[in-house]
Amino acid sequence: MSISDSKNQKVRFIHASDLHLGTGQYQSPERADDFLKILKRILDLAINKKVSFIILGGDVFGSLDILPEQLRKIVNIIKDFKKKTQNSIKIIAIEGNHDIRKYSRGARIKRRQSWLRFLQDLDLLILLDINPDAPPENLFQTYYNKTRRGGKIRIGNVIIYGTSYLGRRTEELLPKIRTAITQNDGFFHILLQHFGIKGQMKNVPGIALYKVHPLKDRINYLALGHYHLQFKIGGWIFNPGSGEAVSSVESNYKRGIFLVEINTDSDKRNKFSVDVKNLTLKNRDHLWYTIYFPHIFQMEHDVIYYITEKLKKKFTNDVENRIFSPSQKPILYLVLRGNKPLFSGNLDLRFLQDTILKQFPVVTTRIYEKYVEKIRTLETFIPINNIAKI
Numbered sequence: 539m540s541i542s543d544s545k546n547q548k549v550r551f552i553h554a555s556d557l558h559l560g561t562g563q564y565q566s567p568e569r570a571d572d573f574l575k576i577l578k579r580i581l582d583l584a585i586n587k588k589v590s591f592i593i594l595g596g597d598v599f600g601s602l603d604i605l606p607e608q609l610r611k612i613v614n615i616i617k618d619f620k621k622k623t624q625n626s627i628k629i630i631a632i633e634g635n636h637d638i639r640k641y642s643r644g645a646r647i648k649r650r651q652s653w654l655r656f657l658q659d660l661d662l663l664i665l666l667d668i669n670p671d672a673p674p675e676n677l678f679q680t681y682y683n684k685t686r687r688g689g690k691i692r693i694g695n696v697i698i699y700g701t702s703y704l705g706r707r708t709e710e711l712l713p714k715i716r717t718a719i720t721q722n723d724g725f726f727h728i729l730l731q732h733f734g735i736k737g738q739m740k741n742v743p744g745i746a747l748y749k750v751h752p753l754k755d756r757i758n759y760l761a762l763g764h765y766h767l768q769f770k771i772g773g774w775i776f777n778p779g780s781g782e783a784v785s786s787v788e789s790n791y792k793r794g795i796f797l798v799e800i801n802t803d804s805d806k807r808n809k810f811s812v813d814v815k816n817l818t819l820k821n822r823d824h825l826w827y828t829i830y831f832p833h834i835f836q837m838e839h840d841v842i843y844y845i846t847e848k849l850k851k852k853f854t855n856d857v858e859n860r861i862f863s864p865s866q867k868p869i870l871y872l873v874l875r876g877n878k879p880l881f882s883g884n885l886d887l888r889f890l891q892d893t894i895l896k897q898f899p900v901v902t903t904r905i906y907e908k909y910v911e912k913i914r915t916l917e918t919f920i921p922i923n924n925i926a927k928i
């Protein structure tokens with residue numbers, strides 16, 4: 539290491555969030571594997587970019603509900619990574635609201651559990667958490683490998699502080715978190731949190747920026763997760779967005795992971811600066827297609843026939859024009875518009891889905907019925923002239 543290197547040290551890390559592992563597992567195994575591929579991709583990038591550690595801003599899992607096959611794959615991906623890197627790149631995570639999402643048909647899970655804790659107990663990652671009711675001086679316990687518990691960990695000249703999702707208590711606890719973090723100790727401070735900043739996503743609840751701002755004199759990098767849309771504020775607040783599109787709208791969001799480089803220049807008073815690069819991850823293609831019904835179909839098989847004929851044309855065209863290749867099956871969002879079919883009962887969407895999946899190179903499909911429904915006003919039943927006479 540040259541003299542200039544030691545004075546101007548560079549530390550790199552990856553900040554990712556909202557991987558929602560396990561999502562899509564009941565729709566199709568292929569789709570569920572898309573989410574695991576993102577995890578694998580992040581770990582590969584960590585090796586290629588020679589990072590010192592990886593931080594995950596919560597919602598690593600989509601819910602507590604995960605099939606054994608999916609969990610086994612996740613465990614193997616991380617085990618392989620640890621082996622390849624000889625355990626030199628630590629994965630540091632916090633729990634998001636989805637990691638602790640209660641399932642079991644409304645039954646309350648009393649003791650806090652999560653698959654992240656399980657992975658931590660297997661020594662596959664480091665999970666940071668606090669007891670929010672502890673006094674500020676004891677809020678962030680140093681993470682010990684033996685007990686595998688703690689709220690802060692030091693890696694080189696970086697200290698990472700983290701808590702799991704604090705929900706409604708976030709605003710109340712931010713001042714305490716600030717007090718608990720030592721000022722000017724010479725280390726680069728990262729705070730890992732799972733909340734959004736109000737205004738960054740329309741109509742999604744978040745914390746007002748002015749309530750977060752006091753943290754600025756303690757934190758060099760506020761690493762967020764929660765909003766699936768990427769944002770950066772003021773050179774110190776960063777939210778990468780979700781790894782894969784968890785819902786259909788997200789396919790249009792700016793999302794990815796951050797590759798962060800910390801520059802240290804000990805000659806300067808404000809000795810740390812960061813260089814934050816967004817790496818976009820290759821996600822599965824989303825295909826939106828609208829089919830318009832020109833007249834009122836009275837038989838279900840006519841509807842199905844009409845749709846499949848339209849899709850045949852569309853797919854032949856798209857494959858010919860290389861919009862997608864059949865080997866990388868897209869997710870199909872099918873919007874049905876025009877005249878609402880009129881037969882007893884509703885259109886059997888399950889059957890339509892199965893028909894589409896059987897006939898077309900599609901990994902999974904969602905169907906939205908958005909027909910023009912003529913509003914039945916009084917005039918529909920009584921000729922307007924009659925009303926006038928009354």
Ligand SMILES: [Mn+2]
Pocket residue numbers: 556597634636764765766
């Ligand atoms: Mn999320």
